[in-house]
Amino acid sequence: MKLLLLIFVIINSIILSKCGYSQSNEKLIVTGEFDKTIDKYTVTFSNIGDITQLCNVTLETQLTCYPPATSINGRFLVYDKEEGTNVIDITNVVLSPYISSMDPKVLPTSSVQITIRGFYFNANSNPDKNLDYTHLLITIGGSNMDVNSTASDTVQFYPPNFFQTPLTISITNVNSGKKSNSIKFKYELPNIQSLSIETINKTQQYLNVVGSNFGSQQSMKLVFVEVHDFSNDSLTITKLTEILTINDTNLLIKINGDSSSGNVYVNANSQLSNSMPLYLTPIISNVDFPNYNGDVINVTGSYLSDIYLSPSTKLNCSIILIENSNSDYSSSGSSTATTTTTTNNNLIYFKRCQFPPRNSNDSISFTIFSRSIENNVNHDSNEFKSHYQKPIIDVVVPNGFYVNNKLNFTFIGTNWASYTNTTVTIADKPCKVMEITSSTIICYYEAGSDILQNPISYVITVDGQRNNIAPDSDTSTISFYSLCPGQSFTNGTSSTSSNTTLSQGCSNSGSCNPVTGLCQCLPTKTGKICDQEKYSSSNSNLLSSSSSLLFFLVFIITLLY
Numbered sequence: 001m002k003l004l005l006l007i008f009v010i011i012n013s014i015i016l017s018k019c020g021y022s023q024s025n026e027k028l029i030v031t032g033e034f035d036k037t038i039d040k041y042t043v044t045f046s047n048i049g050d051i052t053q054l055c056n057v058t059l060e061t062q063l064t065c066y067p068p069a070t071s072i073n074g075r076f077l078v079y080d081k082e083e084g085t086n087v088i089d090i091t092n093v094v095l096s097p098y099i100s101s102m103d104p105k106v107l108p109t110s111s112v113q114i115t116i117r118g119f120y121f122n123a124n125s126n127p128d129k130n131l132d133y134t135h136l137l138i139t140i141g142g143s144n145m146d147v148n149s150t151a152s153d154t155v156q157f158y159p160p161n162f163f164q165t166p167l168t169i170s171i172t173n174v175n176s177g178k179k180s181n182s183i184k185f186k187y188e189l190p191n192i193q194s195l196s197i198e199t200i201n202k203t204q205q206y207l208n209v210v211g212s213n214f215g216s217q218q219s220m221k222l223v224f225v226e227v228h229d230f231s232n233d234s235l236t237i238t239k240l241t242e243i244l245t246i247n248d249t250n251l252l253i254k255i256n257g258d259s260s261s262g263n264v265y266v267n268a269n270s271q272l273s274n275s276m277p278l279y280l281t282p283i284i285s286n287v288d289f290p291n292y293n294g295d296v297i298n299v300t301g302s303y304l305s306d307i308y309l310s311p312s313t314k315l316n317c318s319i320i321l322i323e324n325s326n327s328d329y330s331s332s333g334s335s336t337a338t339t340t341t342t343t344n345n346n347l348i349y350f351k352r353c354q355f356p357p358r359n360s361n362d363s364i365s366f367t368i369f370s371r372s373i374e375n376n377v378n379h380d381s382n383e384f385k386s387h388y389q390k391p392i393i394d395v396v397v398p399n400g401f402y403v404n405n406k407l408n409f410t411f412i413g414t415n416w417a418s419y420t421n422t423t424v425t426i427a428d429k430p431c432k433v434m435e436i437t438s439s440t441i442i443c444y445y446e447a448g449s450d451i452l453q454n455p456i457s458y459v460i461t462v463d464g465q466r467n468n469i470a471p472d473s474d475t476s477t478i479s480f481y482s483l484c485p486g487q488s489f490t491n492g493t494s495s496t497s498s499n500t501t502l503s504q505g506c507s508n509s510g511s512c513n514p515v516t517g518l519c520q521c522l523p524t525k526t527g528k529i530c531d532q533e534k535y536s537s538s539n540s541n542l543l544s545s546s547s548s549l550l551f552f553l554v555f556i557i558t559l560l561y
Contacts, residue, residue: 019088021076025181026098026119030063030076032088038063040082045093046074047127063088069119069153071095072126073176095120096178097136097171106186109163109213109268110248115156116169122152124175135174141165146174161248162219163187163269188213190266190273197280198252205302206244207264207278209251215268220246222269225253227262227278230374237262255280257302257349258319261372261379282370282381289389291414292438294357300350301381305372307353310383317353364388391460400456400479400514405447409478411460412440426458426478452480454515482517485529507531 019032034041034057043052043063048071055065063078073095078088099118107114116138124134133148138157141164149155155171167187171180192211199205207225215223225240242254251266261280266273280303288297299307299317307315358364366388370381393413401407409431411424424431424443431443441460455477487505505512506519510530513520521530 019090021090021093023096023098026066026069026100028065028067028076028093028095030065030078030088030090031061032063032078034060034063034078034087036060040080041087042077042079042081044075044077044079045071046076047072067095067120069121071120071123071152073123094176094178095123096176097121097123097173097180099169099171099180099183102169102183102185106188107159108188108248109161109215111158111161113156113158114169115154116171117154118171118180119153121149121155121171123178124173125150137172137174138169139172140169141167160218162216163222165222165269187269187271189271190214190268192264192266192273192276195264195276195278197255200244205255206252207240207255209253209264209266210249211251211266211273212249213268213273214246214248214251214266216247217245219269223251224267225251226265226267226272227259228265228275229262230277233263233275255303258304260303260305261374277374279374279379280372281379282372284368284370284381284384287368287384287386289387290355290358291389292358295355296352297355298350298352299368299370299384301370302349303372304349304351304370304381305379306370307351308369308371309356310367310369313356315353315355317351320350320352358388393460396458396478399477400481401445401447402481402483402514403447403451404449405481406445408434408442408444410440410442414439423461424458427452427456427480431458451482454479456480479515481514484512484514484517484519487512505529 019030021028021030023029028045036057038052038056041052041055042050043055043065045051045065045067048068051065051067054067055063058064073092076088076090076093077086079085080087097118097120099116101117103115103117104112121136122132122134125132133150136147136149136155138145138147138155140159143160143164145157145159147155147157167185168182169185170182172178190211190213192209194210196208196210197205198208209225220243223243223246227237227240229235229237238256238259240253240256240259242256244252244254246252259280260282261278263275264278265275282301282303282305284299284301284304286298286300288295288299290297298320304319307317309315364387366386368384368386372379391413393411395412397410397412398407409424409426422433422436422441424433424441426445427447429445429448431445433441433443435442456479458478484505486503486507488503489501506521507525507530509525510519510521512518519528519530521527521534524534526532526534
């Protein structure tokens with residue numbers, strides 16, 4: 001009899017050693033050896049007691065049970081009523097929390113209470129130890145929240161009011177380390193109610209968007225504004241990403257210089273809002289100077305659209321946006337282009353346009369404006385007045401004059417206006433324009449009696465546009481000439497006639513430098529007026545004596561060696 005009892009215990013131990021369990025959602029799956037019908041067994045679990053009616057034999061080696069949500073961790077027994085013994089005895093089954101649903105499933109970004117429903121949220125409570133809660137860790141997106149759950153089938157909490165990624169929620173039983181399944185959720189779509197433009201620091205404009213579900217400061221990297229083309233709403237013209245302030249109902253974002261009018265959408269956590277039209281009036285801040293023969297110029301500004309040469313000539317333009325290298329940027333298409341304006345985001349934005357050649361009757365000045373058209377309404381920018389490149393002087397003939405001189409000056413260069421609205425002044429005195437072409441100006445000048453300091457500056461003004469030639473300019477300058485000693489005019493003491501000739505001066509033994517008024521003597525002459533011999537007879541005798549002494553020394557050295 002004892003032997004039979006021992007054999008029974010051994011066989012039962014082998015059977016029990018083969019048992020185990022796993023969990024799938026709210027199902028508890030126990031492995032072992034079972035008959036095909038559950039009627040043979042009594043199944044009990046932890047605090048619930050008899051759960052036989054909640055179980056069924058799915059395979060000869062598998063028993064599937066659905067413990068109630070209020071179940072706690074504990075002992076799992078399967079009793080064979082016919083054999084009168086336990087065929088399954090698992091001392092402690094540890095349950096994982098299971099999420100079946102959440103409410104609401106679509107979340108606003110404002111503070112709202114979330115209710116999670118499911119199973120085994122309080123599986124670690126223990127009446128024997130007066131423990132009535134379970135420490136849970138709720139993971140929503142990338143944030144974790146601690147909750148002490150006293151309910152077994154519901155958990156309530158307030159999520160952070162900023163966007164979470166990924167869009168999933170799960171629960172971890174901190175005491176056991178068991179983790180639930182994950183369920184997905186969505187955020188409500190952002191909604192635009194109104195748009196307005198605010199100017200901050202006098203120059204920078206911001207778009208003020210009022211609505212809902214924009215998120216908060218913590219999630220500002222997930223929020224930006226898209227501006228779509230009016231005529232093709234699927235085309236994104238620009239994106240606004242520099243947020244100044246943001247909360248659930250308000251968004252203040254910087255308007256880039258390359259922005260333009262269009263349909264505005266708020267993209268919050270990859271979800272697009274409804275659209276609302278935005279009308280931006282273009283602003284021109286700078287225009288390069290073109291040359292007369294047609295040129296490529298840069299038009300700099302904000303919210304630029306089509307570019308027009310007043311009154312109605314539309315220019316062919318392309319958009320350029322480059323990084324600012326902290327150095328002045330000039331247009332490669334214009335030889336005297338001005339420096340463009342930089343925006344606060346360290347970018348240079350402009351439109352590069354083909355400028356037409358200048359007609360002979362056109363003014364040297366012109367007006368540029370930008371026009372955007374929305375709903376058949378023109379939105380014109382400021383009118384920016386500019387002009388062609390300044391005149392460039394290459395050569396001046398002659399390059400000097402004497403006191404009381406009367407003469408013609410010829411200026412040779414480029415970008416002259418081929419009409420008479422041109423003035424020339426030399427040493428602050430007018431030089432009357434006699435003839436002008438696109439490359440030459442001839443003017444008549446009468447010098448005064450004052451002694452002037454060199455070099456002499458001159459100014460040419462074309463249609464009100466000045467070309468100042470500074471004394472230290474690389475361009476040809478004009479000098480005031482002075483008479484050298486002994487020099488005179490054949491018809492008196494001044495050059496008052498074009499027939500007047502000038503004597504050589506300098507005792508006819510040198511040339512006069514009219515800029516300095518000094519004589520440059522011949523090699524054999526010296527003195528202020530070149531009237532002295534450079535080598536006198538005494539100097540010749542001294543040179544002869546020196547040569548004889550040198551010859552004698554050479555002779556002595558030759559004899560010694």
